[in-house]
Amino acid sequence: MIRPLLSASALSLAATALWADPLPSWNAGETKSAIISFVEAVTDPASETYVTPADRIAVFDNDGTLWAEQPAYFQLFFAIDQVKKLDASALTSDALKAAAAGDVEALLATGKEGLLEVLAASHTGMSVADFQASVAAWLDEARHPTTGRPYDAMVYQPMLELLVYLRDEGFDTYIVSGGGIDFIRVLAPDAYGIDEAQVVGSSLVTEYVLGEAGPVLMKMPDLFFNDDKAGKPVAINHHIGKRPIFAGGNSDGDFQMLEWTTSGEAPGFGLYVHHTDADREWAYDREGHIGVLNRGLDEGAEHGWHFADMAKDWAVIFPATE
């Protein structure tokens, strides 16, 4: 029997499966090994812990987990850049004036009230479509204040590889973020290979309004859902309807998502990205205004969760730029 093409192709497949490294930007170590062992244990049909593809759900926080979040949430920089475009007459508060001046520290000093004013001025009173067009334009033009990169080039290369690896192994990969759902959907398909429908996030009330040019969905000032802490498992149930078996996060806002993921009957993998690399990224955990990780550090081990120590476990942080 002569089937040279088939044989060659079978050999090539076997080579890929056996020898290719699915996570080349991860250094060898406990965390990388644990990820690969877990994926093999739930995808090998002969495994006692085999999980059917339909139930291979993986969920990831966004800020600080899939892309950077320092010196402030990127969505806040977007909001500030929108406020900068407003007429001076619209800058009716200290918070709006600080935003228009690009003074992040002064803005943060105005507290939650001030941030909500900036959010309202930049995220409401327009249609979802207009809002998303402005996000897309901003992503094209805006540059990160310290690295000078486009914001969507500040995604983590090792996490991109993890997303691809999981999808190649039959997982559906979702974002479950405290950030805005309408905002993240603009970048998720290109930046992460994640479809709009697989983005879960916080949201404002949206209203269906019939205008002269037809119906539009308007973004209103009231909060509809805060996708943080105990809200994350609730949102997972609401959007996905299944318990995930893999969850990645970076702060105590992800604690319940990891807890929910790893307390089902099926095996579950909890991953914390730990920001330990002040040279290549930022080093922070227990203190600060962003990405605070206390409970996760204290209780993660007893839950069997794994930590990606960025300095130790990641050979590369950001993708190479062209």
Added chain:
Amino acid sequence: MIRPLLSASALSLAATALWADPLPSWNAGETKSAIISFVEAVTDPASETYVTPADRIAVFDNDGTLWAEQPAYFQLFFAIDQVKKLDASALTSDALKAAAAGDVEALLATGKEGLLEVLAASHTGMSVADFQASVAAWLDEARHPTTGRPYDAMVYQPMLELLVYLRDEGFDTYIVSGGGIDFIRVLAPDAYGIDEAQVVGSSLVTEYVLGEAGPVLMKMPDLFFNDDKAGKPVAINHHIGKRPIFAGGNSDGDFQMLEWTTSGEAPGFGLYVHHTDADREWAYDREGHIGVLNRGLDEGAEHGWHFADMAKDWAVIFPATE
């Protein structure tokens, strides 16, 4: 050049595309032709109205569109059957007593207040997992009062074929129902081939509660989202993040969903299932307590929507039983 296998396979593909009827339970006529013409126009790469697979989103109402809804919503029969299991001491109102007696008319006569009591007694105070287990058990045992069929055997065969046809042509098919999201998810995978994550519906507030045996998601008495009328486009944006290009419904509760679907830049198809067959199913539209269709009948034509006249367009209503 001799490539017999390839040639045979190409021929077979062409045969399937050219001669197989993707909607065998639909009678020849305007509506069937319009569906097929639309699908061909958005899937042919040479077409001016070609739509990329990622944007081929189809949304369907459930009650009265994908399965029957008479003599009352099937979810109401589930609720009644749950109330029947309660202790007599728990039947503290006329509505609960009517439900426990299986007297649907008396229950409906207690109005919205009464229905909410029955909903609270049957749908809240338990975890999502326990609720869904009770729905699954009910689907196994319960039988429809007039046909004697299992409720999930009262799906519409022509609509099942339409779902399969659309998926074969690269569409993602979603349910967008006024019924309960946790309820429909129990039956959607087997009954419709629709994954839990592609079910959108009304929902109660859900709370993440850490109990002694671990975390659970508890169903609370307050309404979280009413997925009806103008709520449907809002929910579509919330769950899917894209405007659909195909929408099917059967009542004025679906008007805005069809309107939203057919007023985008891409071509959009609006389909109303019209209940005209008193012999094989039920005949109703402008009046009644369920599936009222007035505005859709009055304004559908000017929107270019299509009507599936069940008596005329459907050769078969329900799937053959084994």
